[in-house]
Amino acid sequence: MTILEVKSLKKIYKTRFRGNQVEALSNISFSVDQGEFIAIMGESGSGKTTLLNIMASLDSPSEGSVLLNGKSYADIREDELSSFRRDNLGFVFQDFNLLDNLNIKDNILLPLVLSNCSRKVMKERLFPLVRKLGIENLMRKFPYEVSGGQKQRTAVARSLITSPSLILADEPTGALDSHSSEELLKLFSELNREGQTIMMVTHSVQAAGCANRVLFIKDGKIICEVSKHSPNEDITQKIFSVLSAISTARETS
Amino acid sequence: MNKQLYRKLALTNLKKNASMMLPYLITCIIVVSFYYIVSSLSMNTQLKTVSSGNFIVDVMKFGSLLFAALSVLFLLYTNSFIMKRRKKELGLYHILGLEKKHIRKVLTWESAITSFCSIASGLIIGVVANQFVTAILSKMIGTKLPFSGAISGPAVVKTIITFVIIFLLSFLYNLRQIHVANPVELLKGGQLGEKEPKAKGLLAGLGLGLLLCGYTLSFLVNNPEKDSNMMLGAVVCVLVATYLLFIAVSIQVLKLLQQNEHFYYKSKNFTLISGMLYRMKQNALGLSNICILSTATLLIMTTTVSLYFGINNTVANELDHDISINAPVADKDKVSKLFKSIDKNINKHSLKRKNVLKYTGGKFAEDLDADGKFEMFFLMRLKEYNHLTRQNMSLSKDEVLIFSEDPTKHSDTLTLGKKKLSVKEYLKKFPIKNNSAGIYGQKWLYIVSPKDGLLADKLSRESNLYYEFDLTGKDQDKSNFSYAISKEAERLGIQFESRSGYHDDLMVRFGGLLFLGMLISIILFMETALSIFYKQISEGYDDQTRFKILKKIGMSQKEIRNTIRRQILIVFFSPLVIALLHLCVALPLVMKLMKIAFMDSWAVTLGSSAVSATVFILIYGAVFLLTERTYRKIVAPSKQ
Numbered sequence A: 001m002t003i004l005e006v007k008s009l010k011k012i013y014k015t016r017f018r019g020n021q022v023e024a025l026s027n028i029s030f031s032v033d034q035g036e037f038i039a040i041m042g043e044s045g046s047g048k049t050t051l052l053n054i055m056a057s058l059d060s061p062s063e064g065s066v067l068l069n070g071k072s073y074a075d076i077r078e079d080e081l082s083s084f085r086r087d088n089l090g091f092v093f094q095d096f097n098l099l100d101n102l103n104i105k106d107n108i109l110l111p112l113v114l115s116n117c118s119r120k121v122m123k124e125r126l127f128p129l130v131r132k133l134g135i136e137n138l139m140r141k142f143p144y145e146v147s148g149g150q151k152q153r154t155a156v157a158r159s160l161i162t163s164p165s166l167i168l169a170d171e172p173t174g175a176l177d178s179h180s181s182e183e184l185l186k187l188f189s190e191l192n193r194e195g196q197t198i199m200m201v202t203h204s205v206q207a208a209g210c211a212n213r214v215l216f217i218k219d220g221k222i223i224c225e226v227s228k229h230s231p232n233e234d235i236t237q238k239i240f241s242v243l244s245a246i247s248t249a250r251e252t253s
Numbered sequence B: 001m002n003k004q005l006y007r008k009l010a011l012t013n014l015k016k017n018a019s020m021m022l023p024y025l026i027t028c029i030i031v032v033s034f035y036y037i038v039s040s041l042s043m044n045t046q047l048k049t050v051s052s053g054n055f056i057v058d059v060m061k062f063g064s065l066l067f068a069a070l071s072v073l074f075l076l077y078t079n080s081f082i083m084k085r086r087k088k089e090l091g092l093y094h095i096l097g098l099e100k101k102h103i104r105k106v107l108t109w110e111s112a113i114t115s116f117c118s119i120a121s122g123l124i125i126g127v128v129a130n131q132f133v134t135a136i137l138s139k140m141i142g143t144k145l146p147f148s149g150a151i152s153g154p155a156v157v158k159t160i161i162t163f164v165i166i167f168l169l170s171f172l173y174n175l176r177q178i179h180v181a182n183p184v185e186l187l188k189g190g191q192l193g194e195k196e197p198k199a200k201g202l203l204a205g206l207g208l209g210l211l212l213c214g215y216t217l218s219f220l221v222n223n224p225e226k227d228s229n230m231m232l233g234a235v236v237c238v239l240v241a242t243y244l245l246f247i248a249v250s251i252q253v254l255k256l257l258q259q260n261e262h263f264y265y266k267s268k269n270f271t272l273i274s275g276m277l278y279r280m281k282q283n284a285l286g287l288s289n290i291c292i293l294s295t296a297t298l299l300i301m302t303t304t305v306s307l308y309f310g311i312n313n314t315v316a317n318e319l320d321h322d323i324s325i326n327a328p329v330a331d332k333d334k335v336s337k338l339f340k341s342i343d344k345n346i347n348k349h350s351l352k353r354k355n356v357l358k359y360t361g362g363k364f365a366e367d368l369d370a371d372g373k374f375e376m377f378f379l380m381r382l383k384e385y386n387h388l389t390r391q392n393m394s395l396s397k398d399e400v401l402i403f404s405e406d407p408t409k410h411s412d413t414l415t416l417g418k419k420k421l422s423v424k425e426y427l428k429k430f431p432i433k434n435n436s437a438g439i440y441g442q443k444w445l446y447i448v449s450p451k452d453g454l455l456a457d458k459l460s461r462e463s464n465l466y467y468e469f470d471l472t473g474k475d476q477d478k479s480n481f482s483y484a485i486s487k488e489a490e491r492l493g494i495q496f497e498s499r500s501g502y503h504d505d506l507m508v509r510f511g512g513l514l515f516l517g518m519l520i521s522i523i524l525f526m527e528t529a530l531s532i533f534y535k536q537i538s539e540g541y542d543d544q545t546r547f548k549i550l551k552k553i554g555m556s557q558k559e560i561r562n563t564i565r566r567q568i569l570i571v572f573f574s575p576l577v578i579a580l581l582h583l584c585v586a587l588p589l590v591m592k593l594m595k596i597a598f599m600d601s602w603a604v605t606l607g608s609s610a611v612s613a614t615v616f617i618l619i620y621g622a623v624f625l626l627t628e629r630t631y632r633k634i635v636a637p638s639k640q
Ligand SMILES: Nc1ncnc2c1ncn2[C@@H]1O[C@H](COP(=O)(O)OP(=O)(O)O)[C@@H](O)[C@H]1O
Pocket: A013, A014, A015, A022, A023, A024, A042, A043, A044, A045, A046, A047, A048, A049, A050, A051
């Protein structure tokens, strides 16, 4: 079943200098099925964050549309968009984006609080989740008191607490050491096995290897994709060869 | 690197930071211009020729000192705020390869430019405005001034010297900031992780206790002249309590709200309380300062306005009649000359006399109740008393009638040296009142003694003639008449007081005070507004990331705006609310203080405080709107 559909997206940034235009995305289309784990790879500046932001409804496309569960973002009113985002999407960012002034527990509960959920629902959802992520002992700590890996797991908990249809992660391992990265990827794989749909931007081949589909993006276009045919297939070799093909293509041009 | 480059760099810096620098510069300019105006008045030799002009000169001297002190405090404070924000920019220069000595040179140019501009524009505005201000002052004191507010050389020099010193101080502060900071620190700027404040139950309790204590003390003050220690105690208690209120009580309250999960975990409270709690640590000191300044401004406004508008009340309290004359009985000739002049002038100004009182008597100080302290008393012969009250009382040699201003004093006998007197009657009222010791002053006794009485020999040695009456007619005529007679009395060497003369005198004094009070209020207010503006703006930059994250997590633009509005509303108005509370509680004390100056009208003081509070709230509200807009632009810029 398709949960997210991206149709011929185009994004043009107008810079202030002499009305210059930057085409960050040009004609991107793809769809995400329920239970997929998709990785997006590409060089820096190729438009990955732009794509993710549009899928997250944080930014609007210049042309084209995004449909989540068959509903187009363009049809949702501006003031409903944030509650829609809260209930249907979860985010994990490279720099965690935790609030310094909230303890770990309140950071995780934030989306539920914003939706004015009852205390009962909050408690019911919080404890199983933090136990699963192994951060149940950090509840009263503040972000500056815990490690990077723990921060990122907090962010993952925050993204999961609303049971969203889709998790969007922008270079979630970018600021983590290799051990914490591995842990996080393991966590993502496990969540995906339990049926969570995840979409992740990454630079790391190892991270992309965990996904069951990898999209390669260059100059705002999807230029190719690699998929696993069976869940346990190792696709890192394939990814490597695509990446080297892309970089040699650039050198020759 | 040549000079020009530094100057250019300094200029571009100033342009780039315009929105940050402008409020600061405007304040500098206004402070300079006010300082010039007050200095030029205090150094004006012609002002001394106006009656009571010396008083105004003293008031303005005090004003210029106060302004200088306030300027040092505030300009330094504001400057440090700006500096904190600019650290990052200066750090960047460092990374780009400018050495500290180069940055120093850029800063020197910047300071030179801003100081020159503020002093020059301040002086120009001051000189131009001085004419209007002189006109306003003249109107307020109800007297023509013998000068028009032309430029005053000494005041210009004084202003330049004072502000060059002040700007030099803030420049040195900035240099020190550059000197002590390392580049990494500079780059980080203000963004260092702060811990959440700890609950401070004990301090919070102490704060509330002190507040209660201060308020109670202020109610207990009866006579401000005698109970000055108590008054000081009240002020200190409230001052300390205000700091504790913001430092400890606020955090305690927020913590309690946070612990109430049903309240805390609501969308509209969650971000607000957690944000406020986090901010309170840096906020507390600034907010208490703002609260204390607002209280001071409100009190200054209230007292000066009520003194000014209570002049009629003061005059009525101090002088019992429109005209009062008194002269030794021995100066009979002079007195009759004055009386003739009065008769003539009364007709000339088409006025009529009423409530005429004419009596002789004497003021003495003796120990009458053998307690070792002197009593003040006014002695009058029985014949005069009977005449004034149209009675026919009789007294034997050792008997007296007594009226006491202090109803608690009561005794049936009086002793005067070896003489013993018995009090025949304590009178309920007395036809005359010539004690001008004020509401808190010494209470007098009025004693009536027969001609051959034991006290009478005092009167034969020393007795005065008193002549008091009211006038009916036009105010202007009364005033002209009073002026003419006062000149005549002065020539004859006779003591003369008139309500209209006293009124004019008070207009000059209290008008001068009100004038200075207004200038001080404006300056205090501007500086209050400025510090709260800068505080919010610099917080805005710190809050930028917080609201960005909230937006990503799914807080709508509308919710963000609401949160911001409520957060600023609380930060802005909590000091104001406390200041208004202080003002309300202080009102009884203010009224008691007013009585020192013979002003005892509740209506005037209440009215003045209401007007002051209203004006204050209105301007404060305007500053709030401006701040909120700027803050929102920083924190949650709307799309496009
Ligand atoms: N807000 C913006 N305004 C103008 N140009 C932008 C903006 N955001 C991104 N870009 C441009 O769009 C292109 C894609 O950026 P981005 O999506 O951030 O790339 P990536 O995340 O793959 O590194 C880049 O050329 C970038 O300069």
